[in-house]
Amino acid sequence: MERSGPVVRFDAVGLAYPAPGGGLGAEVLRGVSLALDDGSFTWLLGPSGAGKTSLLRLMHAALRPTRGAVEVLGVGTGAAPRRTLPELRRRIGVVHQDLRLLPHLSIFDNVALPLRLGRRPESVIAEDVAEILRWIGLDHRAHARPEELSGGEQQRAAIARAVVCRPTLLLADEPTGNVDASQARRLLALFAEMNRLGTTIVIATHSEDLVQRFPAPAMRLERGRIRGHDEG
Numbered sequence: 001m002e003r004s005g006p007v008v009r010f011d012a013v014g015l016a017y018p019a020p021g022g023g024l025g026a027e028v029l030r031g032v033s034l035a036l037d038d039g040s041f042t043w044l045l046g047p048s049g050a051g052k053t054s055l056l057r058l059m060h061a062a063l064r065p066t067r068g069a070v071e072v073l074g075v076g077t078g079a080a081p082r083r084t085l086p087e088l089r090r091r092i093g094v095v096h097q098d099l100r101l102l103p104h105l106s107i108f109d110n111v112a113l114p115l116r117l118g119r120r121p122e123s124v125i126a127e128d129v130a131e132i133l134r135w136i137g138l139d140h141r142a143h144a145r146p147e148e149l150s151g152g153e154q155q156r157a158a159i160a161r162a163v164v165c166r167p168t169l170l171l172a173d174e175p176t177g178n179v180d181a182s183q184a185r186r187l188l189a190l191f192a193e194m195n196r197l198g199t200t201i202v203i204a205t206h207s208e209d210l211v212q213r214f215p216a217p218a219m220r221l222e223r224g225r226i227r228g229h230d231e232g
């Protein structure tokens with residue numbers, strides 16, 4: 001599909017979660033405006049509770065804004081019919097903070113899931129999954145279940161699942177939180193390579209070390225507001 005303009009655009013966005021007693025709670029994102037260009041790489045920084053995960057959920061169309069407008073890959077998510085959102089999400093790779101690997105599936109089948117949802121032929125799936133598992137150093141664990149893997153291995157499996165479809169937009173929430181420094185550098189090299197090949201990337205992290213290793217524009221959130229958008 002031909003697209004023009006930024007991959008992600010927020011215009012005066014506010015987000016409030018439902019309050020326990022009904023209605024909406026206080027806004028956790030306020031007045032957020034941003035534009036991410038096609039092929040850009042952006043660090044998303046900010047203290048715990050600042051709203052990083054909430055911002056990524058809006059970019060993934062897992063949530064709709066309660067104020068303002070969010071446009072992702074040319075789709076205004078606030079007004080888009082619910083049935084159109086799965087197709088949009090198939091073009092977005094996500095590494096969730098809590099990984100969300102399916103416990104009853106093997107690592108191979110977890111990573112294959114987005115390709116199967118996209119109805120790719122099994123022969124292509126076998127090849128693509130094997131390649132990404134090899135790259136990420138998990139080929140020997142393909143038939144294990146998630147619970148049999150270490151935390152770092154599970155994190156790498158979640159990353160493999162997010163990138164196997166070669167998404168247009170990749171959103172990663174603390175994707176190196178469970179791995180050691182050398183693994184983190186290797187994962188960062190994978191993200192950098194994807195970015196070089198054209199994927200737009202947003203990574204939320206607390207790791208200053210990671211940010212220093214790959215200087216890129218950084219968006220800083222503080223209590224639901226953007227406090228700075230440096231040019232890296």
Ligand SMILES: Nc1ncnc2c1ncn2[C@@H]1O[C@H](COP(=O)(O)OP(=O)(O)OP(=O)(O)O)[C@@H](O)[C@H]1O
Nearest residue numbers: 017018028046047048049050051052053054055097
């Ligand atoms: N499902 C929810 N319902 C109600 N409030 C929520 C929900 N999810 C997050 N929040 C609140 O929204 C605010 C922002 O949370 P969010 O998880 O986006 O922050 P974060 O910057 O990702 O934090 P961390 O670095 O700890 O992951 C917090 O005050 C949090 O309590």
